[in-house]
Amino acid sequence: MRKEIRIWFSKKGASRFISHLNLNRCMSRAIHRAKLPVWYTEGYNPHVFLSFAAPLSLGFEGERESMDIRLIEEMPYDLLLERLNAGLPPDIRAYEVTEPVMKPGEIAFAEYHIVFSGGDPEGTSEALWRILHNDALIVEKKTKKGAQQVDILPYFKNAGILVLGGGVMMDVTLPAGSEGSVNPSLFLEAVEPHLGASVLAKVQRLRLLDREKREFR
């Protein structure tokens, strides 16, 4: 048998500094260590076949990341998760296994939750509000064709801002897929000069969505 499964995991804390390439190695090692009955590529140096839905930027936390592997034998999913987690760094936790419904190519958007901590929350909130109500927010975007000046403000029109406790939360859904994507770090770099020096922004990617903004499954 050969059965494609999708493993859902979170990537937080220290593990958010694991790059995409190294995440691949880290997962391969954990699968290897767990002796999961997975399909290995054939060839001179066989390695675990695995693919990720969408790369997560270095430094971002991921709440619902996914990785596809192929099982060659049935295995209870709770046991699979237990064995896999035993070989992962403590800040990466696999928590659910499903059978893939959508293809990673269908991903079109990502939901982000950005927390601004430190400094004066009211001031931060005001500054963000002002920026979002400007006419444009021009940033330099590096593409294959070189640097481009882009107005990213339209993508942030749906952003919600909330002052809560000692911080400011911002929720925003941004394009993230083969047809173009907008990285929240573009926004953060642009607004940084307008925020207090002690304000620290932390980005979480909550989940991925398809073109109709249905959750990626």
Place this chain on the structure above:
Amino acid sequence: MINSKLERILQKVQKPGRYVGGELNSVVKEKSEVEVRFAFCFPDTYEIGMSHLGIKILYSLFNEKPYIWCERVFAPWIDMEAEMQKNGLPLYALESGDPVRDFDFIGFTLQYELSYTNILQMLKLAGVPVLAKDRKELFNIVVGGGPCACNPEPIADFFDLFFLGDGEEVDLEVIELYRKCRKAGASKEEFLREAAKIEGVYVPSLYDVVYNADGTVQRYIPKDGAPEKIRKRNCMDLDAMYFPESFVVPNIDVVFDRATVEVLRGCIRGCRFCQAGFLYRPFREKSVETLSRQARSLCETTGYDEVSLSSLSTTDHTKLFELLDELHTWTEDSKVSVTLPSLRVDKFSVELTEKIKSIRKGGLTFAPEAGTQRMRDVINKNVTEEELKKTVSIAFNNGWEHIKLYFMIGLPTETDEDVTGITELGHKVVDWYYEAENRRKGRPVSVTASAAAFVPKPFTPFQWFGQDTIETLEHKQKLLKSTVRNRKLTVNYHGAETSFLEAVFARGDRRLSAVLLEAHRRGLHFDGWGDCFDFDAWMRIFADLGVDPAFYANRTRSFDEVFPWDHLDYGIRKEFLIEECKRAYRAETTPNCAEKCSGCGAACFGGGICIAKRN
């Protein structure tokens, strides 16, 4: 462990994964439940330090004791260090994030002379006084071990004690002593005096040095009952010796990212330039069963799919093929590949290539070390041109076309002919490719010859030798380049200036502590890194302090000179080294330990090859 201050800094530095810990198998304990906290410091970057086997052995060994918590600390790269200083973040340990200044022990591994300034920089970043005499409490005990501990005199002022030899036993004995002394409310001096009684412990502050008028050492005077000679510690039974069941698995790219087992300690060869070959005598090996078990355990706890058989000369293991066969009983099913770090010219065979798949990747590297037979006899390399020809011919006939050869220049008695002998040998290897009948056709052969500058080291037969001056070395480098007459041969060389500085500190004495302190004050560190090394700045320091570096690097010593390391006893008799030195100058070779005992003195440890039956 990531607080908001660190978080902010991490956004501004390259490779933040170096600074956050959180790896699989890293050990996190409850602070209140441990009695002794040990900061294991590697005075170089995370990528270098996490590739080092020694730190992995001792980290696990210490953490097996419930009362000890050992954590890792690496030198932050210059971007991180600048941010830490700007933001008032002191050097911290990766497991807890706690400042290094809160630790009972601050231990450094001494692998390389050019990392000495990093030690001082790390102490400064930790906010711990760099001079041992300024640390008055029984706390923040700064200790060191590793190969450079065989002549720790240039860094003696900064350390409280050094471990000589194998650390597996002596380190724990000292930690246990510290624990007792803390409970008893003893002073730091009392602790150090007691520690000096443990075999393998050297407390530099318990020795006064008297110098002759010409600047050489007259004698070392022990104080407060410290021993006159400090003998290194040796673990004789490698099968019984501690070895970790698991490694911390780095989350980012490091230099060597794989499982590693140490197959043997010491070396039978007695190459006269090689310090490790003398420091780690006698030759001792692990049994096939032990190695297979340890390799398997590492692979199972880490998930690595590659295990390296590491040692000074792995192909000298008496049961190498048996070991490879035993490993193959489980590595194939587990999809684990076995690798060898280096191959001796005279140990390469078709059988070996068949047993180690990984050899098939990329090029092959061999180290003839010198270009002419006379020169190889001087250094006792005991490899002939015939053997090299046989080996590379096997390689060419079996599908390789990239050969890398390692050489040294600046060896004792070396002439221009010996230097050009390197390029000649390189050309011959290219020719042998075209003589190989079963070579893979249609692909270009490439031979690379790399020449390092020789650095004379303590406890070797060349410890008396005055290193070639930078000018002489540069002349030899030019000679190498100018004699290449085939595009299929590439010759490269590196670092006459760094080798000079390495030579100064390798055979330096205590007076060099002042030089290091001044270099540290002027901001020098990461001297082993091309982008940080500032040779002119070093030369200015020597000039400003009135210290002549050539006295240490380029001066040829007489056999009756007292060395700054003569009170340290590695089991190797000085008379033996003198005899070896004389033989070297007569270009006479010495049989290896497996063939015949040459009476080096290591038999005093009563084990290993010294008591084994010879073939």
